[in-house]
Each structure stands twice: as C-alpha cells, then as structure tokens.
Amino acid sequence: MQVSKFNALPRRPKSPSGLVSNNWHFDLRFIYLDPPSHVLFLVQPESAYIHIERLPLGAANGIAFFPESGTEAAPEIAKALMQAFLDSLVNHKLERNPPPPYAPWSLSTDDRELAAAVGKEFKRIGVREELCNIKVSNAHLKVADRSFTGVWLSMIQSLDIPTRVIPTMSPPEGISFSIFKPAPWGEDRVSDELEQGVKYAQVYHQVGIDARHVPNSQVSARIMEQAQAAMELLSSKSIKQVQKEADAGNDSAALDYAVRIRCNLGVVPSRSLHYYYLIKVIQSSSASKDLKSRAHGLLVDWFTSSSTVSLFARYMFGAAFHANQSVILAGDASPQVLWFGYRILEPQAEKVTALKALYKPLWLALEKRHQEVSEKQEKAEKKREKNSNRYVCAAPACYIQASKGGGLRSCAGSCDFDVKPAYCSKECDWKNHKPFCKPGASCSILTKEHDLPAVGQGQSEEVLTIPVAGPNGRPMMLSTSTMTPEMLKMFQAMSVGETPEGSNKTLDELLSKSSKIKVSAMVRVELIRFIFRIGSRCPRAFFKLGVRHI
Incomplete structure (x- = not known):
C-alpha cells in the first residue's frame, strides 16, 4: 500500500451518485457466518451508496483478525480505507468503465475510540492532515444499519438455512470498542513445580476428547501422569526456546507456548499473544487434527473468558464457531466444548435463533452427549429405586452420594433392610437413628432441605x-x-x-x-x-x- 498514491488522489467534488457531498461514514462489523470475519463497512449517508472490505486485506479468511480495541483494529482499517478509495470503491472486474480514483472529503464513525485510533494510525503512516481528523457522529447510524441490512440478506440467502429462519437472523451492528473492556485474564503466577504441572495439564487436557474416556477410578492417576509430563516439559524447554520454535513453524511448540501464556508460566498472560499462536496452529498446513482441535478448544475459552458480566454477540458467535470446528476435527466434543455447549450456548440459543441455525456438528455432539447421560441416568435411577437408601447419606445435613451400594456404611443394627439407612461415617447420624434401630420400626431418614440430583450410580468403580x-x-x-x-x-x-x-x-x-x-x-x-x-x-x-x- 503506497500512502503517497492515496495522498495524491484528487478530492472529487461529488459522491459516486454525483448528487451529494463526498463525505463517508464507516464502522467495523463482525460477520458470524462460516468462516467468520470482520468487515469494514462504508456508507455515503446522503446517497446510501455503500462499500465493503473484508479484513484483513488479502487473507483467505478472516479468523486471524479479531481486534479487542480500536488500537488493535486501526492498522487494518486504515489500510482498507486507503485501498477502498484507491480502487474507486468498486470491483473493477465487474465494472466496464469504473470512475477514476478519488479521495473523500471527510470520514466519520460512531465509536470514539475507533475514530481516535484510526486518525492516529493515519498520522503515523503519513496520510494528509485533513483526513487524520476522523469525526465522531451518531447521526448516520440508522442509514448505516438500514443499508447494511440489504447486504446481510444477500449473504444469508445463499446459505443452507431454512427460509423461515432467515428473518430471525439479525444483521450485525457496528462494533463499539468504547463500551467494551476485556476482563482480567490469565492465571495467577505460581512457583511450585507441581502446581505449575497440574495447571498446565488441566488447561491442555480439558480441550482433548481423551479426557472424557477416563474412568473415575483412574482420574487421579491420569492427572498425576499428565502433571508429571507437564513438569518435565516445562523444565526441559525454556520459554524463550519454546517461543523460538513456535515462531519457526513448530506446531506443537506454538500450542505449548499458547498454553504457557494462558497459565502465566514464564510469560505474562496476553490475550492477543495467546490468540496469535493458537491461530498459527489452526492455519498451519502441517498441524495434526488433534493439535488443531485443541487450539480451537482453547479459543472457546479465550472467547468466553472475555467478560465477567455478559458475553458480547461477536464473542458468543466466535466461541460457537471454534467449538464447532473442534468437534469436526476431533469427531467428538471435548470437556471444554461440552461446558460451553451446556452452560452458555444452549441457554443463549433460546434467545438468539441464529445459534440454532448454525453449527450443526456441534449441536449433534451435544445431543449425543445428552443421550449418553440420559441413558446412564435412567439406568442409575432404576438401580437406585430398588434401595435408594444405600446411595445417599441419611444424615439430613449431609449431601454425599455413593456410586455403588457399598460406598456408604449401612447401619449394622437390627432395623429392617428396606428402611436401613447408610452413612458416610460412623458418627454421621446415630443420634437420630438410634430410636428406630429395631425390627418393625419406621424409617428414620428425613427429607433433605435441598434436592440432590442422582449422579455416579451405575459406575464400575466406587x-x-x-x-x-x-x-x-x-x-x-x-x-x-x-x-x-x-x-x-x-x-x-x-x-x-x-x-x-x-x-x-x-x-x-x-x-x-x-x-x-x-x-x-x-x-x-x-x-x-x-x-x-x-x-x-x-x-x-x-x-x-x-x-x-x-
């Protein structure tokens, strides 16, 4: 991009319509369709003439570009603005006689932070002074949204989406960086080697489907193995060495470095740096499906941890996209994806229809898991109904459950079998049960204050x-x-x-x-x-x- 060419453009007296002043309003919008990307949207408010540039310029897709501030967005937007006017705001392949390139009279946007950042970027790269003063105005929001709606409908009508759903898929609005500030991110720094190993192992393995197929009786042993392996990895390679290998194109090193950033292990947590190295893995032609699936899973965490108050729309759709890709690559849903699906996606999909219309592999994986849990639960309930007293501690204030009938201690007294209580310890509730511990006595088990969901019953281990x-x-x-x-x-x-x-x-x-x-x-x-x-x-x-x- 040659700034001198842009500065040399004449100030055309009229807009493309030839009828109104040549002033332009722009904003940044997130297109959540697959693959998701950001676009620079330009509109001439008086004529409603529009132009769109997909960001980043020249990229095969836009997933690498996800700015969280006006400062992060400004370099790409500045390049795209210059490119748009150098190309006369038209696609030359479709225009037989395109108008000559020209410069706008002025530029405006509705986001104060973005206006300041783009103006500063223009000044840094040497754009002429009058265009560095980006105006801040809300006066053109309605015409911008109305103009973008037509573009949006043309985008979604070409997709495999039921016609009845299309009207419910709201067009994206302009992004306002001024009202969004990312939440504090990253783990607290720890010095203990074992703590570091466990932290690393947890972050790494929660995005792999192998973690779902470990019997409960082996969980602790597996964690120990993973923590030990993580400790050896952390001690064998310095953070500088890992970064060097990641920058040289080593896919495993890039994922390793991203996890260290997340866990604050030798490098200060940085959301942009974490995102950058995960995208390197995803876009690598040599990375395995497993590595890419884990990288997508880690990005689900990146998106959902962006705010402690509420999840902005583009973060919701971003998380859903990466969760969907993780499922496609792994053939199943990891613990991280399941957590997102149950805790965030399903509740939000009741309000946002587009979430249900997209991400079919993800929804199938969630449904598959629902069925698995339902079948296990049904089997457990049937077994529990035969003698429910054996599986829950009888003490009113105790909520410990056992997966097997022998997991709790049944009363050894002479009370009848069908009313015999079980306890998690000898001292738990003897005072209450003692008067009932005789043949023919009624049941001493009291109703608990809170409902207790049946979990774990039917497993092979205790x-x-x-x-x-x-x-x-x-x-x-x-x-x-x-x-x-x-x-x-x-x-x-x-x-x-x-x-x-x-x-x-x-x-x-x-x-x-x-x-x-x-x-x-x-x-x-x-x-x-x-x-x-x-x-x-x-x-x-x-x-x-x-x-x-x-």
Whole structure:
C-alpha cells in the first residue's frame, strides 16, 4: 500500500451518485457466518451508496483478525480505507468503465475510540492532515444499519438455512470498542513445580476428547501422569526456546507456548499473544487434527473468558464457531466444548435463533452427549429405586452420594433392610437413628432441605460425590475415588467461603484417620485438582500445606 498514491488522489467534488457531498461514514462489523470475519463497512449517508472490505486485506479468511480495541483494529482499517478509495470503491472486474480514483472529503464513525485510533494510525503512516481528523457522529447510524441490512440478506440467502429462519437472523451492528473492556485474564503466577504441572495439564487436557474416556477410578492417576509430563516439559524447554520454535513453524511448540501464556508460566498472560499462536496452529498446513482441535478448544475459552458480566454477540458467535470446528476435527466434543455447549450456548440459543441455525456438528455432539447421560441416568435411577437408601447419606445435613451400594456404611443394627439407612461415617447420624434401630420400626431418614440430583450410580468403580459452589458460585458436583468424606465436606464448606475445622492441617494429618487410604502423591494431586476447580475461596495456607511433601 503506497500512502503517497492515496495522498495524491484528487478530492472529487461529488459522491459516486454525483448528487451529494463526498463525505463517508464507516464502522467495523463482525460477520458470524462460516468462516467468520470482520468487515469494514462504508456508507455515503446522503446517497446510501455503500462499500465493503473484508479484513484483513488479502487473507483467505478472516479468523486471524479479531481486534479487542480500536488500537488493535486501526492498522487494518486504515489500510482498507486507503485501498477502498484507491480502487474507486468498486470491483473493477465487474465494472466496464469504473470512475477514476478519488479521495473523500471527510470520514466519520460512531465509536470514539475507533475514530481516535484510526486518525492516529493515519498520522503515523503519513496520510494528509485533513483526513487524520476522523469525526465522531451518531447521526448516520440508522442509514448505516438500514443499508447494511440489504447486504446481510444477500449473504444469508445463499446459505443452507431454512427460509423461515432467515428473518430471525439479525444483521450485525457496528462494533463499539468504547463500551467494551476485556476482563482480567490469565492465571495467577505460581512457583511450585507441581502446581505449575497440574495447571498446565488441566488447561491442555480439558480441550482433548481423551479426557472424557477416563474412568473415575483412574482420574487421579491420569492427572498425576499428565502433571508429571507437564513438569518435565516445562523444565526441559525454556520459554524463550519454546517461543523460538513456535515462531519457526513448530506446531506443537506454538500450542505449548499458547498454553504457557494462558497459565502465566514464564510469560505474562496476553490475550492477543495467546490468540496469535493458537491461530498459527489452526492455519498451519502441517498441524495434526488433534493439535488443531485443541487450539480451537482453547479459543472457546479465550472467547468466553472475555467478560465477567455478559458475553458480547461477536464473542458468543466466535466461541460457537471454534467449538464447532473442534468437534469436526476431533469427531467428538471435548470437556471444554461440552461446558460451553451446556452452560452458555444452549441457554443463549433460546434467545438468539441464529445459534440454532448454525453449527450443526456441534449441536449433534451435544445431543449425543445428552443421550449418553440420559441413558446412564435412567439406568442409575432404576438401580437406585430398588434401595435408594444405600446411595445417599441419611444424615439430613449431609449431601454425599455413593456410586455403588457399598460406598456408604449401612447401619449394622437390627432395623429392617428396606428402611436401613447408610452413612458416610460412623458418627454421621446415630443420634437420630438410634430410636428406630429395631425390627418393625419406621424409617428414620428425613427429607433433605435441598434436592440432590442422582449422579455416579451405575459406575464400575466406587465414587463419592458432593455438591459444591464452583467458580463464580455456580453449583457443581465434585467426585472422588480417593478422598475421605471428611475432606469432601471440608471442600464443600470452603467452596462457600467458610473456614471449617481442620483446614489448617496438613494433608498427611487429614488422611491419617483413614485406614483405607494411604497418603500418596496421587491423592495430593486430586486435592490440587479440587482446589483449582473450586477457585480462590480455598484457604491458600491449606493448599500449600497439602502439597509441601510431594
């Protein structure tokens, strides 16, 4: 792009219509159709003459360009504005007698941040002074939106979308960087090698479908293996070495570097840098399907973690696109994709019809998972109905469940089998049950204050489950095949901000009371896994004490 050519363009006295002043309004819009991209949209307000440039210029697709500020967007927009007027705002292949190139009288946009950034970029590259003053105006929003609607309809009518759905697919609006500020992003820095390994392993493996096919009884062992492998990787290659290999085109190194950025492991978390290296993997001709699927999965996290308040439309569609691509490449949905599908996509699709009309592979994967869960749940419920008392702790205030009938301790007294309670520990509810512990007595089990969903029943291994408050207070179920009921209850209390008795003990002290479980690195890793899932409400002292002997 030669700035001198743009500066040399004459100021045409009239617009392309020849009837009105040659002033132009522009904005940036996100086209969420596959493949998604941003476009520069230009409109001459008085004549409604329009022009569109897909960004970035010359790229096969637009997924590499996803600016989060006016400053990030300005270089591409400045180039596209110059290109548009150098090409006379027409496609020469379609025009027999295109008008000669000309410069606009003035440029305006409705976003203050974008106006300042484009003006600054124009000045930096040497565009003549009068065009560096980009005006800020909301006066042309209606004509811009109305003009873009026609373009949008022509885009979606060519797609395989039911005719009845097309009217419900709203055209994208101009992006306002002034009202959006990305949320704080990235993990807290940790120095402990094991913590680093677990953090890396969690981020990497939550975007792979292999994580879904590990039996609960093997989860802790697998985490330990993954954490150990991550520790070896982190110690064997410095961050500079990984970056050098990534820049040289090594696909595995690019994904490795992106994960280190996300986890704050030797490099300060940077959303733009994380995005850049994930796109390198996705667009690489040599990257495996697995690497690309994981990169798409990590971008789902990138989009959904953009805000702690609400997810802007282009971030929603961006996340859905990458989740869909992850499914296509892997042939199934990873834990990250399933989380996005259930927690965000499905609720939002009830409001935004376009989300249901697009991303068919993703919707099929979610439906497949729904059916799998439903079948397991139905099987578990049938088994549970035969003797439901065996699977849930009978104590009114205890919400621990067991996956197998032998997971809890049934009362050894003389009460009848069909009303015999089961408990997670000896001391749990004997005071309440004692008067009923005799033949012919009624059931002593009281109704719990909160409903408890049946989970885990029907599995081949013995698993204990308890409800806790997860990140942002969202309810979640924690399952374990190694932890004691005492520890599960402690996590439940800590998840709601309480400091229960024993939280200042070491892990060895907590486990010393159990004759069935040995103190092992595997158990400690599961403890770390729980803490990461629960979040910052876990007392830091407990975390450090729990892993100091590993």
